[in-house]
Amino acid sequence: GAGVSQSPRYKVAKRGQDVALRCDPISGHVSLFWYQQALGQGPEFLTYFQNEAQLDKSGLPSDRFFAERPEGSVSTLKIQRTQQEDSAVYLCASSLALAGSNEQFFGPGTRLTVL
Amino acid sequence: DAKTTQPPSMDCAEGRAANLPCNHSTISGNEYVYWYRQIHSQGPQYIIHGLKNNETNEMASLIITEDRKSSTLILPHATLRDTAVYYCIVRSGGSNYKLTFGKGTLLTVNP
Numbered sequence: 001g002a003g004v005s006q007s008p009r010y011k012v013a014k015r016g017q018d019v020a021l022r023c024d025p026i027s028g029h030v031s032l033f034w035y036q037q038a039l040g041q042g043p044e045f046l047t048y049f050q051n052e053a054q055l056d057k058s059g060l061p062s063d064r065f066f067a068e069r070p071e072g073s074v075s076t077l078k079i080q081r082t083q084q085e086d087s088a089v090y091l092c093a094s095s096l097a098l099a100g101s102n103e104q105f106f107g108p109g110t111r112l113t114v115l
Numbered sequence: 116d117a118k119t120t121q122p123p124s125m126d127c128a129e130g131r132a133a134n135l136p137c138n139h140s141t142i143s144g145n146e147y148v149y150w151y152r153q154i155h156s157q158g159p160q161y162i163i164h165g166l167k168n169n170e171t172n173e174m175a176s177l178i179i180t181e182d183r184k185s186s187t188l189i190l191p192h193a194t195l196r197d198t199a200v201y202y203c204i205v206r207s208g209g210s211n212y213k214l215t216f217g218k219g220t221l222l223t224v225n226p
Binding site (some may be wrong): 033035048095105111 | 129149156157158159161164200202212213214215216217218219
């Protein structure tokens, strides 16, 4: 079956531009996560949705980062006025259950390069 | 979530067992041990998880010490496609859903 998909796979932005990154989770998955992965590092948590509710946004690095999931399915991560330090791979993951020890399924990521 | 310690890199010969260690000495009673791996240019992939008993699935085995302060992921017959960064993560099974990744272990399987 279809896994988590993300688009675009690659994005180049000039410093100061706004970008929008899309995540299509696995159908029926309640939970959706965004992570940021800098070069040579492990992924770092950004934000978490349960259906359409954003329950945790403690990892968003600044108010330039905004995420939404209005209908509890597709999610968009928006970065305003991009800076060079925003260059990273942005990973989306989804999982089925609300709580417990369920695995997260990751998409391939969007590689953002800010020039 | 408790912190984990892993060696930065390991090598393994193709066809041999790969044993990847992880220390998590501050793990608490309700925290699970998870293993994910990330092949180059892909998203992380779930491998296995456990609470206190040893676990086995089609990909790997997870051995957790009795005191739960360390664990070992075993790939019984490593192939070249197992070359990846392997992450050991300790996570509560309750309301704290996020995964806290460290730097992991780069496993290189050599022909």
